[in-house]
Amino acid sequence: MDAEHYIRETLGLPCQITSWDGTASLPLFLTNGRTFSKLTIDNTSMLIASGEAHPFSITRVTADASRLEQRTDLPIVFQFPRLSAYQRKALIQNHVPFIVPGTQLYIPSLGMVFTQRISSRPLENAQDIEVRPFSPATQLVWLYLLYSNESKVQSDIARALQFTEAQVSVAVTLLEQLAFVHRTKQGRSNSVELLTSRQTSRLDLLKSSWHLLKSPIFSKYTVTNRNRQMIADELIPAGEFALSRRTQLATPKLRIYAVERHWLKQHNKELCIIDPALEKVPDNAYILELWRYDPRLLAQYTQEDYLADPISTALTLGEIADERLEDAIQESIRNTFSGVTI
Structure with a gap:
């Protein structure tokens, strides 16, 4: 398979590999034994480097990539014709994108979570997949589908x-591949729905995936506003x-708000960070959680305001041993899956 x-088969999206005419502009030590072609996926362009004149060296490959x-x-x-388990692990640990046609694909810039043998078809046994914790992008898609509880077109998911x-x-x-969803072709679009049944509820799917989910918190700070009393609209x-x-x-002594992690860089002059x-x-301080994904994308409206979604909230509190919190988390998730959707 080329x-x-x-x-195209793996991602389910149109892609195109064309010739690349920039080889002459590169030094010989980068082109020796290699051919180059341009890969375009969904308006994203990448350069495929195929072939190696030297034995595999992760140090050299990483340096050449840079x-x-x-x-x-x-x-x-x-692009490699084959990779050993050691070589594959070394490339992933160093975040070097690679492809072995028909067998392996790792492109982290597309939010790729590596599987040992990825294909467009579900595996008969999900345990056959080598699965790491979900990337933030995969986790966001999964939670969105769980909350929606209805068939969604892939392009609509991307837009949302x-x-x-x-x-x-x-x-x-x-x-x-993990048997959490089913994808069907509808004309030119792909439709995705949860694999629920009389025996398998959304809550069952959540429990089955819990070990793959991670707290969205990237970092957190205790802060006060420098010049205003109001909380920024972006904070959830x-x-x-x-x-x-x-x-x-x-209600906790300090209020807690979440925001996408890059927000702080743009607004740090508006805040005063405190070391408790x-x-x-001070009484007007609050805790600011910087998340790996934008909490507004899954926020749910209550009687008064939007709140961070209950699953992400539970994940942020997972390491706190407190029976009160555990009971409240269970209650909020049960209430969510009793019919509330986003």
Whole structure:
């Protein structure tokens, strides 16, 4: 199977591999033994480097990837005829994209979660897949489908979550292999629905996937606003604060808000970060959680305000051993799956 056919079959999206005429501009030590072609997936362009003149060396491959990206201004994907388990692990640990046509595909820029043998068809046994915790993109797609509880067109998912169709397709491919969803072709579109049944509820699917989910928190800070009293519109009540708004749990001393992690870079001059270990925390302080995905994309409206979704909230509180919190988390998730959708 050639690379173009394999990528098209795996991602379920149109892709094109064309010749690339920039080889002459590269130094010999980067082109020796290699051929180059341009890969386009969903308006995203990459450069495929095929062939190797030297024995495999992760140090050299990593260095070459960096040099090629700097000189071509394109993400690099290395194509190999085969890889050993050691070579594959080394490439993944160093975040080097690669493809072995018909067998293996790893392109993290598309939100790819690596599987040992990825294909467009569900595996008979989901245990045959080597699965790591979901990437933020895959987790976001999965939670969106769980909350929606209805068939969704892939392009609509991409639009709702502000992803490319390629990112959604990669996430859905893994979810399909794990027997969490089913994908069907409808004309030119792919439709995705949960694999629920009389014996398998949405809550059952959530339990089956729980070990693959991660807390969305990238980092968190105790902060105060410098010049205003109002909370920025982008901030979503989260953590124990959101939980108290959904259940009978008491409101925490410090309010907790979540925001996409890059937000702080643009607004750090508006905030004063406090170190609770070194200084007194003022009454108007609050905790700011920086998330790996935008909490607004899954936020759910209550009687008064939007709150961070209950599953992500539960994941952020997972390491806190508190029976009150555990009971409130269970209550909020049960209430969510009793019929509330986004």
